[in-house]
Amino acid sequence: MNPPNPSILQRQSLATLLPAVLLSLLPAMALADPLPSWNAGHSKSTIVDFVETTSDPDSEDFVPQERRIAVFDNDGTLWSEQPAYxxxxxxxxxxxxxxxxxxxxxxxxxxxxxxxxxxxxxxxxxxxxxxxxxxxxxxxxxFQQDVSDWLANATHPATGRFYTDMVYQPMLELLGYLRDHGFSTYIVSGGGLEFMRVFASDVYGVPPQNIIGSTGEMELVDLEDDPQLYKRGGDIWLDDGPGKVISINRHLGQRPILAVGNSDGDVPMLIWTTEGEGPRLGVLVHHTDGEREVAYDSDSHIGRLADGLEQAEARDWQLIDMARDWQRLYPEKP
Amino acid sequence: MNPPNPSILQRQSLATLLPAVLLSLLPAMALADPLPSWNAGHSKSTIVDFVETTSDPDSEDFVPQERRIAVFDNDGTLWSEQPAYxxxxxxxxxxxxxxxxxxxxxxxxxxxxxxxxxxxxxxxxxxxxxxxxxxxxxxxxxFQQDVSDWLANATHPATGRFYTDMVYQPMLELLGYLRDHGFSTYIVSGGGLEFMRVFASDVYGVPPQNIIGSTGEMELVDLEDDPQLYKRGGDIWLDDGPGKVISINRHLGQRPILAVGNSDGDVPMLIWTTEGEGPRLGVLVHHTDGEREVAYDSDSHIGRLADGLEQAEARDWQLIDMARDWQRLYPEKP
Structure with a gap:
């Protein structure tokens, strides 16, 4: 009896093994790249390391789930803010x-x-x-119906996209990745609370009770027969700068362990977050991408970033270089 | 061979069967009485029916978990408020x-x-x-350390109990029962937000982000070196009456489906909750128990209840008669 032809044997083995090999790789690939729109590099690895260690019960940096709280600015951090909010x-x-x-x-x-x-x-x-x-x-x-109608029709002057299609794909992935690891994700924005609630649940997966924002005065009318809340004039609570810290404390009663922002108005929130005890991460988005978006920082009226760049250096926050770190900016068009 | 003595056989069978019978009864007993400190009656059955049907996916009154939100007043609803808050x-x-x-x-x-x-x-x-x-x-x-120290030492003039031992045992059971059925439980109190946060997590199982209350002005000091929040004077947000509705909307962005209160200050919150669409329940605690606590309603400065009694009748809220409905008032002393 002749020995079997080795090349045939090899081909047979490969053909038999290939599906099993591919299947075994799938979980590894998922683990290896939870953030497909982020290019490999320091930004991505810092974020992944932080999420993996704080959610791993066997890690010395483990943080119990009830304290795994992440706060995100909105304008310029989760979606584009140029030429104006x-x-x-x-x-x-x-x-x-x-x-x-x-x-x-x-x-x-x-x-x-x-x-x-x-x-x-x-x-x-x-x-x-x-x-x-x-x-x-x-x-x-x-009001919220009107905002909803507007968002369904208005388009951006430069991209022609709906505004809710100008959210950052890498940030959508990061929000989901955090929630998959037991983080609660909150938005803390200078924008209007009730404006954001119109789209944040569908677009970001952030429910209405996880949104913190600027507010005007509200009145309860027609209590007995058909109670309605009305938006009124008067004082405004501007949820920006130190106001973000005060709002976070009022809403959450504890310090987040992860804060993500993009402008000087986010600096107090990032300091408040990162100066707490235990594992902490501050992330600052730097708008460096003049080709796919707008490159801006210290000279911009909208989303000015100057002090934040110094603070990031001094406090070891992770600076996101949008042009370098993000493989894709917006989601694929549907 | 004589037949075995029947009485001995019977005894043996019983002895063998008893542990298994008891074990099989345990889940049934738990299902049958999720609220052991509540006496049987309309109050208890109304609450149990509401919780079971809204959390049962096969019920036509099923409410998805993200909308299963219950709000509780604190003073006079979750713990005693006499002779003063x-x-x-x-x-x-x-x-x-x-x-x-x-x-x-x-x-x-x-x-x-x-x-x-x-x-x-x-x-x-x-x-x-x-x-x-x-x-x-x-x-x-x-401030919170001082409140914590005070609560650990001060005792009630009439009962000699610590104040945190004057929470209502039936309400502790109700809070747990709701959470076991996928409800999120929130406190909405005229009391101070930061005062309640000192004990609410340990005593009620309600975490700091689920507490809504009155607030004063706050200042962020020493941001650069040792950021701290300071309590300041100035305007107070009084979380009572219509203010509770405005606070709930601000914090949650949706109507609760269950509201529990005890005074006229809770009436707007109960109307707001029960006038929404779908299954709703309003519950009003009536302080009828002059033996174990204090009997009071329309003549009381603290926890005045007059309009609420009429509203409960007109809107079919469940009125809790403390003397009749609650088998036990406070937890057993440790």
């Missing part, structure tokens, strides 16, 4: 449609004309004028 | 120890002398005077 564009759209009789101050006229420079120069008064034409004296449910 | 007793204790030089107004003097009538007559100014001597211009961590 999406909520600002919504407000300007609505102000442009305002009844001319409602334009009874120069600032309201500026709002209706889309004169952003005049509004920003006027500071909080300018914002109040704009909000008065778009965000107040209507029921919360009418 | 525990937090008020804490504040008076601390005011009585204040530096005499700090007593620079008549209301502060009244606070230091424990003159509750004068403080209450002065309304918010009276409360502010009391809080200024006990709740402000100290770090949040120092």
């Amino acid at each position: 999406t909520q600002l564009l919504y407000a300007l759209d609505r102000a442009s449609e305002a009844d001319p009789e409602a334009l009874d101050t120069p600032l309201k006229k500026a709002a209706a004309e889309g004169d952003i420079d005049t509004l920003l120069e006027a500071g909080e008064e300018g914002i109040q004028a704009l909000l008065s034409l778009s965000h107040q004296d209507l029921s919360l449910s009418d | 525990t937090q008020l007793l804490y504040a008076l204790d601390r005011a009585s120890e204040a530096d005499p030089e700090a007593l620079d107004t008549p209301l502060k003097k009244a606070a230091a002398e424990g003159d509750i009538d004068t403080l209450l007559e002065a309304g918010e100014e009276g409360i502010q005077a009391l809080l200024s001597l006990s709740h402000q211009d100290l770090s949040l961590s120092d």
